[in-house]
Amino acid sequence: MALGVSCLNGIEEAEAHCALLNSESLCDGCFSSDSDIFLFGARTVYREIYLGDGGYVVCYEMAEIENKLGLGRDSLIALSLLLGSDYHQGVHGLGPELACQIVKSIGEKDVLKKFASEGLGWVKKRKGAKNNIGKDDTILQVIDAYLKPKCHSADSDFVLKAHSQYPFQRTKLHHICAVYFEWPSERTDGYILPCIVERDLRRFANLRSTSSELGLNLPLHEGLESPADGRRSSESSYRIGDNGTSGGTN
Incomplete structure (x- = not known):
């Protein structure tokens, strides 16, 4: 508080709350080494901070990821389901290149709908798995964890009070x-x-x-x-x- 910086305690995932504040333009960006923060909706992320001589900080912008890689938030969540994350083990043996091809072939608007309705069994079958794996009921839970994390809403009294200038x-x-x-x-x-x-x-x-x-x-x-x-x-x-x-x- 001495620096005049407000402090806000999140309900569960700290990255989720930072991402919410950033997406609602209540902060300029988020300091985090966890890539999941983009899946929670962050737009600007800072990491690899060096404060010595010739100090620097690496900045990642979601807008650049969307424009240069063609991957939006839903596509990144889909990639986390294919490649693995804190919430899901992913598809064994599936690499980043093929995962990106699969996600882009479906498209940003439909990829999570397909994953939620059909699971990942069709991906595993496409890879040549011998057994036809049925629908994974945890897929929808993972999607909701990223799209609807437990956070104080941006217009809640808790956030407004914490965000007031000290x-x-x-x-x-x-x-x-x-x-x-x-x-x-x-x-x-x-x-x-x-x-x-x-x-x-x-x-x-x-x-x-x-x-x-x-x-x-x-x-x-x-x-x-x-x-x-x-x-x-x-x-x-x-x-x-x-x-x-x-x-x-x-």
Whole structure:
């Protein structure tokens, strides 16, 4: 909380809740090494984060997967059923190339319907299995686990309260870094304040963009102080008056 970052406890799968927030544009992206997060509906995923010299982060966009690979969310779920995942063992001996061919031959709109109604026995038969394996009743459960995970809804009071903006607590952060990292206040400020500035400017830009779409004029708050004073724009709040005008308060 000291960084002004809200915290939300998921009901079951953390990736499912992160994906929900991302798909509803309540967060910019998700940090996860679990590829299942795309199956839960995430649109932007960050991984392989390196914070040293020449630091970098790898970003995966669902839009690129759809455009370049021709695989949507339903197709990815179908691939997980064929190749295996946390919820299903997959089809033994089936490789990624053939699995992609099977999924694409059916199509994004129909692939899960076919899997749910017919199971995977026809895939195994196509591979040359001697025994005709019947319908797998767990297929529909796996599909529902990805498409309908147990999460707090995006408009629930629980999510809205957790997602509300917390103020940056500079003094508390100094204390935390001093206790756990033995950092002096100056070092903490040097690492953290530039990130806080960038984050708050981005938040304010998004807020102004949204207000412009609504026909409102949101002025830059005149009382913003420099980071060295420890007073940030995250400590300011904005309201819309009865006459439709907007104003700022500290």
